[in-house]
Amino acid sequence: xxxxxxxxxxxxxxxxxxxxxxxxxxxxxxxxxxxxxxxxxxxxxxxxxxxxxxxxxxxxxxxxxxxxxxxxxxxxxxxxxxxxxxxxxxxxxxxxxxxxxxxxxxxxxxxxxxxxxxxxxxxxxxxxxxxxxxxxxxxxxxxxxxxxxxxxxxxxxxxxxxxxxxxxxxxxxxxxxxxxxxxxxxxxxxxxxxxxxxxxxxxxxxxxxxxxxxxxxxxxxxxxxxxxxxxxxxxxxxxxxxxxxxxxxxxxxxxxxxxxxxxxxxxxxxxxxxxxxxxxxxxxxxxxxxxxxxxxxxxxxxxxxxxxxxxxxxxxxxxxxxxxxxxxxxxxxxxxxxxxxxxxxxxxxxxxxxxxxxxxxxxxxxxxxxxxxxxxxxxxxxxxxxxxxxxxxxxxxxxxxxxxxxxxxxxxxxxxxxxxxxxxxxxxxxxxxxxxxxxxxxxxxxxxxxxxxxxxxxxxxxxxxxxxxxxxxxxxxxxxxxxxxxxxxxxxxxxxxxxxxxxxxxxxxxxxxxxxxxxxxxxxxxxxxxxxxxxxx
Amino acid sequence: xxxxxxxxxxxxxxxxxxxxxxxxxxxxxxxxxxxxxxxxxxxxxxxxx
Numbered sequence: 001x002x003x004x005x006x007x008x009x010x011x012x013x014x015x016x017x018x019x020x021x022x023x024x025x026x027x028x029x030x031x032x033x034x035x036x037x038x039x040x041x042x043x044x045x046x047x048x049x050x051x052x053x054x055x056x057x058x059x060x061x062x063x064x065x066x067x068x069x070x071x072x073x074x075x076x077x078x079x080x081x082x083x084x085x086x087x088x089x090x091x092x093x094x095x096x097x098x099x100x101x102x103x104x105x106x107x108x109x110x111x112x113x114x115x116x117x118x119x120x121x122x123x124x125x126x127x128x129x130x131x132x133x134x135x136x137x138x139x140x141x142x143x144x145x146x147x148x149x150x151x152x153x154x155x156x157x158x159x160x161x162x163x164x165x166x167x168x169x170x171x172x173x174x175x176x177x178x179x180x181x182x183x184x185x186x187x188x189x190x191x192x193x194x195x196x197x198x199x200x201x202x203x204x205x206x207x208x209x210x211x212x213x214x215x216x217x218x219x220x221x222x223x224x225x226x227x228x229x230x231x232x233x234x235x236x237x238x239x240x241x242x243x244x245x246x247x248x249x250x251x252x253x254x255x256x257x258x259x260x261x262x263x264x265x266x267x268x269x270x271x272x273x274x275x276x277x278x279x280x281x282x283x284x285x286x287x288x289x290x291x292x293x294x295x296x297x298x299x300x301x302x303x304x305x306x307x308x309x310x311x312x313x314x315x316x317x318x319x320x321x322x323x324x325x326x327x328x329x330x331x332x333x334x335x336x337x338x339x340x341x342x343x344x345x346x347x348x349x350x351x352x353x354x355x356x357x358x359x360x361x362x363x364x365x366x367x368x369x370x371x372x373x374x375x376x377x378x379x380x381x382x383x384x385x386x387x388x389x390x391x392x393x394x395x396x397x398x399x400x401x402x403x404x405x406x407x408x409x410x411x412x413x414x415x416x417x418x419x420x421x422x423x424x425x426x427x428x429x430x431x432x433x434x435x436x437x438x439x440x441x442x443x444x445x446x447x448x449x450x451x452x453x454x455x456x457x458x459x460x461x462x463x464x465x466x467x468x469x470x471x472x473x474x475x476x477x478x479x480x481x482x483x484x485x486x487x488x489x490x491x492x493x494x495x496x497x498x499x500x501x502x503x504x505x506x507x508x509x510x511x512x513x514x515x516x517x518x519x520x521x522x523x524x525x526x527x528x529x530x531x532x533x534x535x536x537x
Numbered sequence: 538x539x540x541x542x543x544x545x546x547x548x549x550x551x552x553x554x555x556x557x558x559x560x561x562x563x564x565x566x567x568x569x570x571x572x573x574x575x576x577x578x579x580x581x582x583x584x585x586x
Contacts, residue, residue: 014564014567015564015565018564043542043545044541044542044545044546044549047545047548047549223538224538226538226542226546227538227539227542229546230538230542230543230545230546230549231538231539231541231542231545232541232542232545233541239541279567282560282563282564283564285556285560286557286560286561286563286564289553289556289557289560290557290560292553292556292557293553293554293557296549296550296553297549297550297553297554300549300550301550447563447564447567448563
C-alpha cells in the first residue's frame with residue numbers, strides 16, 4: 001500500500017472536465033443510432049418525444065449524478081459505492097452501488113472491440129483496403145470477415161487477423177491514458193480529441209451538404225434526403241397518428257438515456273474529482289448540450305441524407321441496425337460519393353475518437369474503487385483492471401458468431417443494469433438525500449440558477465418515467481417476445497444457448513468480484529474512520 | 538422537404554447549437570475556466586512508489 005501522502009487527484013480545468021464528460025457521452029449512438037431511430041420513427045416527429053425525454057429524464061438525472069458525485073468527492077469518495085455510502089451511511093448502501101463499477105467494466109469488454117473496428121476501418125480507408133464495389137454483398141462479406149461473426153473463434157483462427165492488432169492498439173492506448181491519470185491522461189486526450197472529432201464531423205457535413213443529386217435518380221437529392229430526416233410525419237400518417245404510437249416514446253427515451261450516459265456510474269465518478277465549490281449546474285448543462293449538438297446537428301444531418309441520395313428511400317425507410325448502418329451501408333455510400341475515400345477515413349476516425357473518449361470513462365470508475373477502496377497504487381490498479389478486461393474482451397471476441405456474447409452482455413448490462421442503477425440514483429437523490437439538501441448541493445458554486453421545480457421532476461416524474469419505460473421494455477422483451485413464435489426471446493436463449501449462459505455467467509462472476517472488493521473497501525473505510533475518530537479524541 | 542420539415546430542422550439544429558454556444562460562452566467567460574484551477578500536471582502522483 002502506498003504510504004506517501006499524495007494530494008487527491010483533481011481535474012485540471014473546468015473546460016477539461018466538461019469535455020471529458022461530453023466525450024464520455026458522445027459515441028457511436030450519436031452518429032449512427034440516433035439518425036437510424038429518427039428515420040424509422042417518423043423523422044422530425046421523433047424530435048418531440050426526444051426533447052420531452054431530454055427535459056424530464058436525461059437532464060434531471062445528469063444533474064443528480066453531477067451533484068451526488070461532487071458531494072461524495074467532498075467526503076473523500078470517488079467510486080459509486082463510496083459516494084452512495086457518503087449520501088446514505090448504512091451498511092447496505094455501498095453494495096447498492098456495485099453496478100457503478102460493474103456496468104462500465106462489462107460494457108468496456110465489448111466496446112473496445114467496436115472501437116478497434118472503427119480504427120481498423122479508418123486505416124483501411126487510408127490504405128485502400130475497403131472494397132471498391134457496387135454490390136452491397138461485398139461490403140457485408142468484408143465486414144463479416146473483419147469482425148469474424150461467421151463462427152466462434154474466427155478472429156483467432158486466421159493467421160494474421162488485423163482486428164486483433166487494432167484491438168491491441170486500442171487496449172494499450174486506453175490503459176496508457178488511464179495510467180497517466182485524470183489530468184494528464186483522460187483530460188489531456190479529451191481536450192484535443194473532442195475538437196478534432198467535431199472538426200472531422202464538420203468536414204464530412206460540408207461534403208454531404210454539397211452533394212449533387214443522384215444522376216440516375218434526380219429525385220434522390222439533398223433536399224429530399226433532409227426531408228426524410230426532418231419532415232415530421234410518415235407517408236400516409238399525420239403527426240398526431242405518429243405520436244400516438246407508444247414505441248416512438250420508448251425509443252426516444254431510450255436514446256436520450258443511453259446517449260447521455262446516465263445510469264452508467266461514470267458521471268458520478270468524474271464529478272467526484274471536482275472541488276467543493278466547483279460549479280456542477282452549468283457544467284452538466286454544457287456537457288448535455290455538447291452531446292446533443294453532436295447527435296442532432298452533426299449525426300442528424302450526415303447519415304440519412306447521404307444514404308438517401310446514393311442508396312434511395314428503401315434503405316432509409318427501414319435502416320439496418322447500428323453496426324449494419326455504420327459498417328456495411330455507409331461504406332457503400334462513401335464509395336459512391338466524390339472524395340468518398342477521404343470522407344470515409346474522416347468518418348471512421350471521428351467514430352474512433354468518440355469511442356476512445358467513451359472507453360476511457362468506462363475504466364475510471366473501477367480504477368477509483370481499486371485506489372480508494374483497496375489503497376492500490378495506479379500501477380497495480382491498472383494491471384488488475386487490465387487483466388480483468390482482457391479476459392472479458394477475449395471472451396467477447398472468441399464468441400463472435402452473430403455477436404452472441406456482445407449482444408447478451410449489452411442486453412443484461414447495457415439495458416437492465418443501467419435502468420436499475422439510474423432508478424437507484426434518482427431515488428437516493430430525491431428521497432434519501434432529499435430535494436432540499438439536493439437543491440442546496442446542486443446550487444453550491446453554481447454559475448447558473450436551476451429552477452427549483454427541476455427537483456420535483458427528479459423526485460416524482462423521473463422515477464415514474466424510468467419505471468414506466470423499464471416496465472414497457474420488460475413487457476416487450478420478456479412477455480411479448482416470449483409468446484411470439486417468430487422471435488427467440490432472451491429468456492429462451494438463456495435456457496437453451498451455451499454462449500448466452502457463459503456470457504451471463506461472466507457478468508455474475510464479475511459482479512461477485514466487485515461485491516467482494518466493495519466488502520474489503522468497506523472494512524478499510526471503517527478502519528480509517530475509526531483511526532480518525534481516535535486521533536480526534 | 539416540406540415547410541414543416543424546414544421548421545423542425547431549424548428549431549432542432551438551431552436550438553441545440555444556440556444552447557451549446559450559450560453554455561460555452563458562459564463557461565469560457567468565467568475566470569479560470571481554461572486555466573489550471575487546482576493542480577498542475579506535475580502535481581499528479583500515481584500513488585506508485
